[in-house]
Amino acid sequence: MHERLVIIGSGQAGVTLAREIRKLDKQREIVLLTADDGHFYSKPNLSNAFALNKTPSQLVVTPVDKLREQLGIDIRPHVEAHHLDAQAHVIDTSAGPLDYGQLVLAVGARPIxxxxxxxxxxxxxxxxxxxxxxxxxxxxxxxxxxxxxxxxxxxxxxxxxxxxxxxxxxxxxxxxxxxxxxxxxxxxxxxxxxxxxxxxxxxxxxxxxxxxxxxxxxxxxxxxxxxxxxxxxxxAVGLRPNLTLASAAGLQTGRGILTDRLLQTSNPDIYALGDCAEIAGLVLPYILPIMHGARALAQTLCGKETPVSFPAMPVAIKLPSCPGVVCPPPGGAGQWQESLDGEGVRALFETADATPSGFALLGAATREQRELAGRMPARL
Ligand SMILES: Cc1cc2nc3c(=O)[nH]c(=O)nc-3n(C[C@H](O)[C@H](O)[C@H](O)COP(=O)(O)OP(=O)(O)OC[C@H]3O[C@@H](n4cnc5c(N)ncnc54)[C@H](O)[C@@H]3O)c2cc1C
Known part of the structure; x- marks a missing residue:
């Protein structure tokens, strides 16, 4: 079997993974297929762009040609993967068949x-x-x-x-x-x-x-x-992991494409990362889990099996009228302790044995983020 690595998807997951692999291996053949134009942008900026009067092209961080050059990979924009033959290691795409040695699905999620x-x-x-x-x-x-x-x-x-x-x-x-x-x-x-x-x-x-x-x-x-x-x-009622390719190829799916901590799906040569994935039971459609996942997966794909670990990963609330940060508790029994004044809210979630396991900070209280994040348990 040949060594070609194919990544499907040029969002945060696909591109971050390619970057992480290139830090470890400058030579490996990597093909990145994407149904969109392949220009790299930061998705979180989409909900803060209108008031700044940003045009779509102003939101592009790295144009596709520059990305190709930076990463030394074969990026194929406007190419849609229609079907996977996991047994034969072939992807049927809008530009013809493409075979792979290993494959990463980074196909994101779709609006509900x-x-x-x-x-x-x-x-x-x-x-x-x-x-x-x-x-x-x-x-x-x-x-x-x-x-x-x-x-x-x-x-x-x-x-x-x-x-x-x-x-x-x-x-x-x-x-x-x-x-x-x-x-x-x-x-x-x-x-x-x-x-x-x-x-x-x-x-x-x-x-x-x-x-x-x-x-x-x-x-x-x-x-x-x-x-x-x-x-x-x-x-804006939420997103659902994109399972189309995975389900049709017979991979195991739940809420997302099921993977273990190596990001490996039910097929040993196929991995999943980002909004499409359900990693060891967790669907975490945010940037930080993608960064951690990409770093671990790059190691694994370069020959050093590395299970992903997730520390507590706070998410910013990007409201100019009420900036904040939230670190949702992983679940289980417990209760919120909230204290507020005119300037903000500090909320701490404590489990039944008084262990802090989540927090939400709004307004002025946001300055406690670093200290509280350090006290939170790891997610995985
Ligand atoms: C408005 C908004 C604001 C957000 N703000 C934050 C925030 O503040 N903090 C935070 O942590 N997270 C935030 N998120 C979530 C975060 O942006 C996502 O978790 C992340 O960008 C998902 O990246 P991804 O690569 O998994 O998916 P995507 O970016 O959706 O990429 C999927 C890629 O797959 C390609 N693709 C799909 N199917 C096929 C196919 N069959 N063939 C070829 N290509 C295919 C697509 O073209 C695309 O390139 C926000 C999300 C939104 C929508």
Missing amino acids: RLPLAGKAADEILSVNTLDDYALFRTRLAGKRSVALIGGGLVGCEFANDLRSAGLEVQLFDIENQLLTGLLPTEAAAFLRRRLEATGVACHLGCRIIGIEHEEGGYRLHDALGRSYHAGLVLS
Whole structure:
């Protein structure tokens, strides 16, 4: 069998892995296939770019030609992998068959589409790629208002950003608080107050069930019979790991493509990394787990088997109106201890035996991040 390593996907996972391998091995043949244009950008910037009036090309960090040159790898943009023959080690792509010795799936996740009624339901946008951002900017031209469905991290960041750009923003969430699952109640209420102080209208405990066209945009209908106007509708209700290739190839999947701590799937020559992967039972769709995973996987692919370890990995809350950081507890029994003042919130999650295992810091309390992160248990 030959040594060619094929990586599918040029997001944070695919590109970081290629970089890490090149630090260890300058020679190995690496082919990186990607359905998009291969320009490298930082996805977290998508939810902070509109108010800064950033064009999609201004968000590109490394153009594909430069990336090829930097990494010395064969990057093939606009090439989609349609099917994997894991037995024969061949990928059927839009540019013809390609064989591999080892393969890494770094195919990301896809926005969840809500099953909404109404003729306009198909026109709801999501922003998970640079192309999505470009389309969103185009469609927003001339509009004065946006409805955002989903009050998670990404939804709140877009709400703040679009409001800062002068748009009227309504934010809808089926839950009674923002950032459910990440923030405890006092912290979530603090964040809501800060967001509302910018002029964002939060409709919580509100289930949107249908969307119709109307003059100047759309009419959204909720489950209680109320309705709302918006020039454009953006959905941020979460992402689902992209399992298409893996499932069709017979790899084991759960919420993501199942891997062990070596990032190895149920096929010994196929690995998975990033938003598409479920690593030892964990789906962690954030940048830091990708960085740790890429470093470990690069070692493994270069001949030194290295199981990934995840320390506590806090995630930044990039709201200019309420900056913060959250390190969600890994689960299990325990409770949040929250203390707040006008400047911020400090919330610490303690297990039944009073061991701290998660935290959330908002506003001025964010300065305690480093100290608290050092006290958190490792994730893996
Ligand atoms: C708006 C937003 C803000 C965020 N903010 C933060 C943050 O502040 N902090 C944080 O830690 N995380 C944040 N995240 C999450 C983080 O950005 C993601 O975890 C990370 O970028 C995922 O990288 P990835 O490479 O796994 O997937 P992706 O970037 O989605 O890359 C997938 C790649 O696979 C390719 N592909 C898919 N299928 C095929 C196929 N069949 N053939 C060929 N190519 C294929 C795609 O073209 C793409 O190149 C944010 C996410 C979003 C959407």
